[in-house]
Amino acid sequence: MLTIARDLLKRNSSPAFFGHARSLWRLSRFYGRLSKWYWSFFAGHTIASFFVKKTPKIQSFPRGQASELVTKLQRINVFAPTAMCRVMTGYGSDKGRGWHNYTTIYSVLFGKFRGAPLRILELGLGTDNPSLASSMGENGKPGASLRGWRKLFPRGLVYGADIDRDILFREDRIETFYCDQCDSQAIRQLWSQPALREEMDIIIDDGLHTFEGNISFLESSLEHVRPGGIYVVEDIVREALDNWRDVLETQYTKRFPGYEFALLELPNEANPWDNNLRRRLD
Numbered sequence: 309m310l311t312i313a314r315d316l317l318k319r320n321s322s323p324a325f326f327g328h329a330r331s332l333w334r335l336s337r338f339y340g341r342l343s344k345w346y347w348s349f350f351a352g353h354t355i356a357s358f359f360v361k362k363t364p365k366i367q368s369f370p371r372g373q374a375s376e377l378v379t380k381l382q383r384i385n386v387f388a389p390t391a392m393c394r395v396m397t398g399y400g401s402d403k404g405r406g407w408h409n410y411t412t413i414y415s416v417l418f419g420k421f422r423g424a425p426l427r428i429l430e431l432g433l434g435t436d437n438p439s440l441a442s443s444m445g446e447n448g449k450p451g452a453s454l455r456g457w458r459k460l461f462p463r464g465l466v467y468g469a470d471i472d473r474d475i476l477f478r479e480d481r482i483e484t485f486y487c488d489q490c491d492s493q494a495i496r497q498l499w500s501q502p503a504l505r506e507e508m509d510i511i512i513d514d515g516l517h518t519f520e521g522n523i524s525f526l527e528s529s530l531e532h533v534r535p536g537g538i539y540v541v542e543d544i545v546r547e548a549l550d551n552w553r554d555v556l557e558t559q560y561t562k563r564f565p566g567y568e569f570a571l572l573e574l575p576n577e578a579n580p581w582d583n584n585l586r587r588r589l590d
């Protein structure tokens with residue numbers, strides 16, 4: 309029914325009018341989703357968070373030298389939704405307060421970048437092709453989190469990369485590229501793109517979610533984070549936590565002596581499996 313109405317409008321109006329109507333429609337859907345989530349989840353959890361406090365379990369590397377920022381992250385109530393959670397959920401990303409609650413951490417971790425002309429790259433656009441690994445399913449919204457970052461960082465340039473060429477797109481302040489994170493040549497090609505030559509303030513790996521894939525992307529991408537920047541790996545499954553502890557302790561702290569690495573396990577009543585992050589600061 310909606311498709312018929314859209315086709316009718318497209319045929320009988322100017323391209324400019326159709327463009328405006330489509331933007332309005334998208335905006336109303338965004339706010340529709342947001343208000344539904346707001347009332348069913350956000351408001352309830354915000355009130356409940358006055359009584360319920362859940363904090364992340366954090367291990368920092370080198371051990372025993374946690375920075376002020378890590379100490380601050382340790383005190384975050386990850387049960388309490390933030391404005392960043394609202395935005396991400398509104399665009400259809402699962403980073404917000406629900407299946408994951410990463411945005412409770414990002415609200416503090418990325419706080420210093422608010423309003424700055426930052427550069428952020430996220431691996432993993434959120435394919436809606438169910439036959440691909442780490443798909444968001446048929447109802448997925450490719451580019452959801454990139455649009456969220458654009459909204460949250462009004463002066464930021466947002467870049468994305470994904471193995472699914474069908475969902476790559478370009479919009480105002482967003483540019484996306486092909487990359488297979490398991491293929492070192494593809495990663496080198498990604499970083500050779502003229503738009504990506506300047507260092508990033510934030511890199512997020514929300515792609516394949518395997519330990520090998522994470523390490524492969526990290527190995528060729530860490531050098532593209534500028535000093536003071538942040539590199540995050542999302543969705544670390546519990547089974548991979550020991551591998552991460554091991555490589556961080558025995559390899560990365562030695563290879564990158566000026567850096568701080570931290571492993572965060574976020575309690576989440578909806579997801580006890582892969583709600584863990586690894587982040588690096590220097």
Ligand SMILES: C[S@@+](CC[C@H](N)C(=O)[O-])C[C@H]1O[C@@H](n2cnc3c(N)ncnc32)[C@H](O)[C@@H]1O
Nearest residue numbers: 401432433434435442452453471488489515516
């Ligand atoms: C969980 S989704 C990303 C969700 C999105 N960041 C969001 O928050 O809305 C994971 C994405 O990783 C992509 N992916 C899977 N394997 C990959 C690989 N080897 N290299 C790069 N991207 C991959 C999938 O195509 C999918 O789009």
